[in-house]
Amino acid sequence: MNPQVDKSVITTTVTLVAALVLLAVVLFMAAALVGVVDNVAPDDGSRKQSAVLERIKPVARVSFEQPKPVVAVQLSGKQVYDKVCAACHAAGTLGAPKTGDKAQWEPRFAQGLDTLVTHATNGIRAMPAKGGDPSLTEANIKDSIVYLLEETGIKAEAK
Numbered sequence: 659m660n661p662q663v664d665k666s667v668i669t670t671t672v673t674l675v676a677a678l679v680l681l682a683v684v685l686f687m688a689a690a691l692v693g694v695v696d697n698v699a700p701d702d703g704s705r706k707q708s709a710v711l712e713r714i715k716p717v718a719r720v721s722f723e724q725p726k727p728v729v730a731v732q733l734s735g736k737q738v739y740d741k742v743c744a745a746c747h748a749a750g751t752l753g754a755p756k757t758g759d760k761a762q763w764e765p766r767f768a769q770g771l772d773t774l775v776t777h778a779t780n781g782i783r784a785m786p787a788k789g790g791d792p793s794l795t796e797a798n799i800k801d802s803i804v805y806l807l808e809e810t811g812i813k814a815e816a817k
């Protein structure tokens with residue numbers, strides 16, 4: 659082959675390829691533009707943001723939370739009393755009958771332990787339900803009342 663012809667063939671081929679690539683690019687851009695104009699509604703950015711958050715969200719989470727109710731059941735009467743009831747009953751706050759004051763507790767105990775448990779569980783006048791700690795069980799309440807009464811010198815029935 660003659661080098662002159664050779665060169666012109668190459669030039670033609672390069673030009674053709676370049677033209678095709680350019681055409682493809684232009685078509686692609688036009689298609690993308692049409693697609694953008696057609697499909698995407700005016701966006702405040704939230705869609706994109708939520709998509710990003712969805713993409714980068716962690717695969718799993720490590721939780722250090724403790725299972726709760728089981729712990730509450732295992733508290734002793736004294737523990738519940740110290741944690742919750744003592745806040746009022748130790749000093750007679752809000753007019754609560756004081757722990758250790760037999761004269762105050764005897765008429766209350768005369769109602770029966772079950773009634774005291776019901777009143778302490780549901781609340782009575784200034785006494786909040788469960789002493790204000792809804793995580794306590796009725797058994798917690800009963801145990802703490804038995805403890806409170808024993809501290810007062812009143813022998814409540816065995817648990």
Ligand code: HEC
Binds near residue numbers: 755769782784802
């Ligand atoms: C926010 C203060 C407060 C806390 C905390 C509290 N009490 Fe009381 N409690 C009172 C008051 C005030 C009364 C008196 C209510 C009345 O008879 O007017 C009372 C009364 C009682 C009575 C007598 C109810 C009756 O029928 O006479 C019992 C029993 C009792 N509390 C148990 C408990 C126990 C058990 C706890 C802990 C789990 C507790 N209380 C925590 C304020 C409190």
